[in-house]
Structure formats: C-alpha cells, structure tokens
Amino acid sequence: MRIYKAKNEEEMSRKAANIISAQIILKPDSVLGLATGSTPIGTYRQLIEWYEKGDLDFSQVTAVNLDEYQGLSAEHEQSYAYFMRKNLFDHVNIRADHTYIENGVAEDAAAECRRYTDLIKSLGGIDLQLLGIGANAHIGFNEPGEALEKDTHLVKLSERTIQANARFFTDADAVPKYAFTMGIKAIMQARCIVLLANGEAKADAMYECICGHITAMAPASLLQLHNNVFVVADEAALSKVEADADVEIL
Numbered sequence: 519m520r521i522y523k524a525k526n527e528e529e530m531s532r533k534a535a536n537i538i539s540a541q542i543i544l545k546p547d548s549v550l551g552l553a554t555g556s557t558p559i560g561t562y563r564q565l566i567e568w569y570e571k572g573d574l575d576f577s578q579v580t581a582v583n584l585d586e587y588q589g590l591s592a593e594h595e596q597s598y599a600y601f602m603r604k605n606l607f608d609h610v611n612i613r614a615d616h617t618y619i620e621n622g623v624a625e626d627a628a629a630e631c632r633r634y635t636d637l638i639k640s641l642g643g644i645d646l647q648l649l650g651i652g653a654n655a656h657i658g659f660n661e662p663g664e665a666l667e668k669d670t671h672l673v674k675l676s677e678r679t680i681q682a683n684a685r686f687f688t689d690a691d692a693v694p695k696y697a698f699t700m701g702i703k704a705i706m707q708a709r710c711i712v713l714l715a716n717g718e719a720k721a722d723a724m725y726e727c728i729c730g731h732i733t734a735m736a737p738a739s740l741l742q743l744h745n746n747v748f749v750v751a752d753e754a755a756l757s758k759v760e761a762d763a764d765v766e767i768l
C-alpha cells in the first residue's frame with residue numbers, strides 16, 4: 519500500500535484525480551471501477567475541470583460502478599446511476615453506453631447479479647478501482663460479516679450503513695434496505711485500487727484497513743493483500759494510523 523496524506527479534502531481529491539488522470543492518459547480505453555458517496559465527489563469535480571481544459575479524454579473509457587440500491591430506478595434522484603450522471607458522466611465525453619451499473623429494479627435479482635459479474639469479466643476486469651470506505655470498513659456494499667461474497671450479490675445493508683446514508687434521504691426509513699454490490703473478487707482483481715477517505719469518522723475504519731488483522735469483519739483489511747493500492751486520505755482519517763510506527767505515510 520502506498521499511503522498519501524492530504525492536508526484536507528481538496529488536496530485528497532486533487533491527488534486522487536491525478537492518479538486517475540495518469541491511468542486514462544496511459545491507457546485511454548481504461549476500465550474504471552467507480553464509487554459513489556460523498557468522498558469521491560471532489561475527485562470527480564477535479565476530473566471534470568481537467569476535461570474542460572482539454573487535458574483529459576473519456577471517449578474510450580468504460581465505467582463500471584460498484585453498487586446500486588435495490589428498488590431505485592436509474593431515474594430516482596437517490597439512485598447511484600443518477601449520482602454518477604450528475605457528478606461525472608453528464609459533464610465529460612464518456613459514452614453513455616460505456617457506463618455500467620447494476621439495475622436496481624431488476625425483477626430477477628439473481629439473474630442481475632450473474633449479468634453484472636459476467637459483464638465485468640467480459641470487459642477484461644477493472645484497470646483502476648476507486649473506493650470509499652464505510653465507517654464499518656465496508657468497501658462497495660460488502661458489509662462486515664463472517665464471510666465475504668466473491669461475486670456481485672444482493673446485500674442486506676447494515677444498520678450502521680443505513681444510518682450513515684440517511685442524510686441523503688428524508689429519514690432512515692426511506693433508505694433502501696438492500697443493495698446490489700460488486701463482490702470482493704472483482705475489486706481485488708482490479709489492477710490498481712485507489713482508496714479515498716476523509717474525516718475523523720473514518721479514522722477507526724482506516725486503522726482496520728491498514729493496520730488491522732485481515733478479516734471479513736473489516737472488508738477493507740483485505741486490501742493489504744493487493745499489491746497495487748494507493749490510499750489517499752486526509753490527516754483526520756489517518757490520525758490513528760499515524761501512531762503505528764510500521765506504517766510509512768508519504
């Protein structure tokens with residue numbers, strides 16, 4: 519893991535956007551695994567700015583998103599399909615038919631999971647996977663538990679995740695209880711992973727991710743086994759990691 523400390527969210531976003539830009543410039547037809555949530559918004563904003571300046575070209579890029587709420591259509595304002603259009607896709611020259619996400623309203627959930635797993639395989643896997651981290655150390659919606667699912671699956675969201683995401687809905691009751699998520703295998707097989715975190719609320723999860731035992735109880739801890747991970751996080755998110763003398767922070 520290469521761990522980069524940023525002064526604040528703005529610097530975190532710029533550093534992350536730099537890594538993603540380098541990926542697109544070196545391999546214009548990259549398959550990017552993308553994430554939603556508050557954390558990557560600034561990174562997407564920076565990528566849009568560089569696109570508008572003429573420094574980035576998304577015309578050959580393919581995007582596969584991590585997860586989607588079950589029961590929300592792509593038109594629903596809280597769906598992750600909508601989030602991606604609003605925060606990135608509508609502002610750059612990515613082809614709409616090169617952007618993929620699970621179908622939240624698929625009638626046959628098992629078939630939808632198989633379709634998405636096969637799709638990622640047919641794309642040749644993911645070149646760069648962008649990740650946020652849950653306060654419970656989830657990645658995508660791979661929630662802590664006794665075991666982790668390898669492939670795309672439907673997951674019952676933990677109470678902690680529902681509470682954390684309630685801020686986007688009228689109240690916690692309005693948050694969907696289930697979501698589709700990419701499994702741990704497609705994430706771990708990504709050729710490069712960029713994990714972002716900011717704020718003190720992520721400090722414990724970052725400690726588990728970087729310094730803790732490798733355990734399904736902290737899904738992000740599996741990233742310690744991947745040999746090409748960039749962690750880009752602000753001082754608050756790294757505050758507990760910094761106390762560990764074995765960790766090198768750049």
Ligand code: PGA
Binds near residue numbers: 554653
């Ligand atoms: P956040 O979510 O970026 O909104 O904090 C991250 C996550 O739950 O993976």
